[in-house]
Amino acid sequence: MKRWIAFLTIICSSLFSSLSGCAQVIDRSVPGALNLRQVVIRAGVLIDGESNSPRRNQVITIRGNRITDVSDAASARIPDGAEVIDLSQATVLPGLIDAHTHIFLQGEDPAEGGYDIQLLKYPLALRAARATVSVRRALEQGFTTLRDVETEGAGYGDVGIKMAIEGGYIPGPRLFVATRAISTTGGYPLEGYAPEIEVPKGVQIIDGPVEARTAAREQLDHGADWIKVYMTHRSWVGKNGELVSQPTLTVEELRAIVDETHGWGKKVACHAYGGEGLQRGLDGGCDSIEHGLALTDAQIAQMIRQGTWLCATLSVYYIDWAPADTPEGQRDRKRASEHEVSFRKALKAGVKIAFGTDMGGIPWSEPIAQEFPRMVEFGMTPMQAIQSATSRAAELLEMKGRLGVIAPGAYADVVAVSGDPLVNVKILGNVGFVMKDGKVFRNELGVKR
Numbered sequence: 001m002k003r004w005i006a007f008l009t010i011i012c013s014s015l016f017s018s019l020s021g022c023a024q025v026i027d028r029s030v031p032g033a034l035n036l037r038q039v040v041i042r043a044g045v046l047i048d049g050e051s052n053s054p055r056r057n058q059v060i061t062i063r064g065n066r067i068t069d070v071s072d073a074a075s076a077r078i079p080d081g082a083e084v085i086d087l088s089q090a091t092v093l094p095g096l097i098d099a100h101t102h103i104f105l106q107g108e109d110p111a112e113g114g115y116d117i118q119l120l121k122y123p124l125a126l127r128a129a130r131a132t133v134s135v136r137r138a139l140e141q142g143f144t145t146l147r148d149v150e151t152e153g154a155g156y157g158d159v160g161i162k163m164a165i166e167g168g169y170i171p172g173p174r175l176f177v178a179t180r181a182i183s184t185t186g187g188y189p190l191e192g193y194a195p196e197i198e199v200p201k202g203v204q205i206i207d208g209p210v211e212a213r214t215a216a217r218e219q220l221d222h223g224a225d226w227i228k229v230y231m232t233h234r235s236w237v238g239k240n241g242e243l244v245s246q247p248t249l250t251v252e253e254l255r256a257i258v259d260e261t262h263g264w265g266k267k268v269a270c271h272a273y274g275g276e277g278l279q280r281g282l283d284g285g286c287d288s289i290e291h292g293l294a295l296t297d298a299q300i301a302q303m304i305r306q307g308t309w310l311c312a313t314l315s316v317y318y319i320d321w322a323p324a325d326t327p328e329g330q331r332d333r334k335r336a337s338e339h340e341v342s343f344r345k346a347l348k349a350g351v352k353i354a355f356g357t358d359m360g361g362i363p364w365s366e367p368i369a370q371e372f373p374r375m376v377e378f379g380m381t382p383m384q385a386i387q388s389a390t391s392r393a394a395e396l397l398e399m400k401g402r403l404g405v406i407a408p409g410a411y412a413d414v415v416a417v418s419g420d421p422l423v424n425v426k427i428l429g430n431v432g433f434v435m436k437d438g439k440v441f442r443n444e445l446g447v448k449r
């Protein structure tokens with residue numbers, strides 16, 4: 001009996017020490033806990049994500065993982081025992097949101113095997129390990145939320161990465177994931193192999209409304225927060241010098257997906273360049289158009305009528321152009337020039353625009369914030385560009401008031417830069433302070449008191 005007690009004591013103490021070891025890693029904030037930590041941030045300038053003007057000398061009070069108060073420094077009451085982070089020499093903003101990423105892609109450098117090698121030769125564990133680096137990179141740059149719009153053949157890996165972040169095992173942004181994405185036969189790589197060889201595809205292939213609905217159900221069942229659909233695939237310069245893109249799903253196929261997804265209270269993001277495929281996307285009820293390179297005036301009017309979002313991803317169309325004297329090179333240049341015209345028209349007409357980059361298509365070693373100056377170059381004010389990556393993107397994600405804003409009730413996702421991004425928006429590429437969910441992840445600016 002005594003031996004048993006001794007044995008149980010050893011088991012319990014080793015279990016306890018391993019559990020307490022875990023607790024250091026999994027430092028969850030429990031809503032309603034009595035001992036929620038209070039943190040106060042002194043902001044020299046506050047761009048709150050929603051207001052059109054910055055405010056000077058503000059005090060942000062945080063309890064646990066939520067913002068509880070934002071006040072003028074002169075009238076603010078600092079709670080007893082609160083930790084103070086002094087960002088009075090910095091500009092403070094809400095954590096940034098990139099609404100179009102691919103954490104499972106790594107830039108598809110042809111010298112490293114391009115897209116195909118990811119699916120043909122890399123074990124999923126390697127791809128997941130690299131995705132772990134991608135999400136860390138995003139958080140380091142102040143992007144505390146990503147809408148990750150498909151895993152490019154890595155199945156439900158994004159759901160796993162999201163669980164790892166939420167469990168506290170790895171650092172990373174809040175993820176809204178789309179899992180596998182959907183296109184049709186002939187509508188997605190891998191392609192160009194002998195017809196006798198069956199190769200994996202970067203998306204789930206469907207043909208017909210029944211398969212379309214089944215795919216949406218499967219993806220939603222396995223944890224998709226959004227459904228991603230490819231409404232166009234190949235693109236080229238047409239006979240009259242116009243940008244042409246191959247349509248994929250029919251309106252009936254898309255309607256089955258949209259109907260199913262909306263029934264689950266979720267939304268559908270549609271990759272569409274222009275033409276017939278984009279038109280089917282709008283007629284089928286897409287919630288967001290991704291890229292939207294060649295929008296007609298009538299399509300812009302339809303987007304406004306239907307409340308469709310545009311996630312333009314400008315920067316990715318300015319890298320890796322093929323030589324100018326090749327059909328691909330002409331296509332690449334046409335895509336960029338059409339895109340600028342579409343973006344300017346959509347902005348002027350008042351289409352809802354959310355910040356998105358297509359990171360993953362761009363190597364994760366590159367700066368995410370490169371999209372800001374591109375948006376400003378094409379007509380946005382710096383404040384509009386910032387709002388597209390804060391309150392507007394939060395609205396797209398149906399997280400208005402909880403993400404993308406520094407206000408009472410919002411999650412404590414806070415970043416800071418030194419200098420004024422309203423004067424020089426490129427400053428957003430140098431985020432020096434990152435707090436996510438009330439926990440400081442990076443601090444090169446704030447003095448702790």
Ligand SMILES: [Zn+2]
Pocket residue numbers: 100101102149358361
């Ligand atoms: Zn993409």
